[in-house]
Amino acid sequence: MSASTETGSPAGKTWKSKEEFLGCVILTDWILLVVLFAVLLGSFHIHYMLLAGDWDFWIDFKDRRMWPTVAPIVAMCFAAASQSFFWTRFRLPIGATTVVLALLIGEWINRYDNFWGWTFFPINLVFPSALIPMGFWLDIVLMISGSWLVTALVGGLGWGLLFYPINWPVLAQYHQAAEVDGVLLTLADLIGFNYVRTGTPEYIRMVERGTLRTFGKDVVPVAAFFAGFISMLVYFLWWNMGKWFSTTKYLEIEEV
């Protein structure tokens, strides 16, 4: 089955007309964008759920120390890689926003259809962390500066610092104090204790533990600043990961 036998277009020509070319290329560009979106969704989601998932799954895991540290650092990996590809190759400052939007679509479908729909946890317990404003921030810094170095330093720090404030409007109501049977706890804790999971005992051991707790109200800014610092470093690494995965190298068949 060879191509060389095709009829209908001049010999050696790819396209019959300019209209055919334009129509076909526009359609194919859109499909390729959907391909990129779906693949980024899948790979980012498996990365995020298995490195930061527990803090993202449950309202009672969304604490003041580990959640604002772990979630932005882990999310930065794919944001940087995606920016590297879209900016370096296409000058499109959309990489970070696109990839966090993809992740959130995957998460929301899952939280509704599976966490709520299959295992019957209330959405109040399982909604995902907000990330889109951080994506805007990173893309805007890259667009204005045109520099991945500046984006790593300014964008990376802002990425970490922004995480808690952008989630606060939703989270605040769950940090209302409650007293149950003489025990002081938050509304988030109370919801968690009413929906026992295998993750519940781990919560007791891992969340809000350690000497930082003694700093009281200062825990969040310290954690956010630390997340920003590590996000800068992660940005450097994953920008280059994105470049590496954009390779157009070929291997000789004998090499494989």
Next chain:
Amino acid sequence: MNLTTEKAMSAAQAGETDTIVNFKPAYITMGVMLVFYVGIRIYEQYFGWKAGLDSFAPEFQTYWMNLMWTELPLEFVAFCAIGGYLWKTRDRNIDAVAPREEMRRILTLVGWLAVYAFSVYWGASYFTEQDGTWHQTVIRDTDFTPSHILEFYLSYPIYIICGWGAFMYAHTRIPQFAKRISLAFLMFFAGPFMIFPNIGLNEWGHTFWFMEELFTAPLHWGFVFFGWFALAVFGVARQVLDRVIELSKEYEKDALAL
């Protein structure tokens, strides 16, 4: 379609069949996949709770283990059949491919990639996070839980088959991918593929350790590592677009004016 048949066609027929882009097979495949997964999800909703809690119960064997013993051989056959068909019908005169036909094949490959991407979504996103909520809710007494039977042994093999089909299609029909192996395409297929063998590590670990408290347990990080290789879709997209540009030089200005 052989040469004799082609010669017998009228000019009008030839004009009709000379469509350079046809994504309908990809759309249909994704539609079938969507219906299939929605059906499977409904099955899971009902029989997960009704028959999926105790692996020693007879109904577990009936509704879950039978499903697994059915899907695994079918997947193996589909994997071999797709690879075998594409190899057997490969273009043995790849150097003679005309530009228009090459473009047609590249666009068909884009359709394959769309199907692969759709299947990656279901496997890596939908069924994997779903597994998290099931195992935080129901304590497992077997490696072959309802969520695993649909995640590890159904949705993962399906995306592997789709990726294999895309890779083999490119390798057997498109000159740039036939003569050499694209490193990006190899990683794009082989990385997510390796998630499947990594299940061996995962399940082996679960036979030692009770790790249900944390979905982020280090035992799961093998999935993360191999998942990163899906980013090689960047390189594949570049290679496809580079070739489209090369084959469309005459309309470069029109494309830039868009």
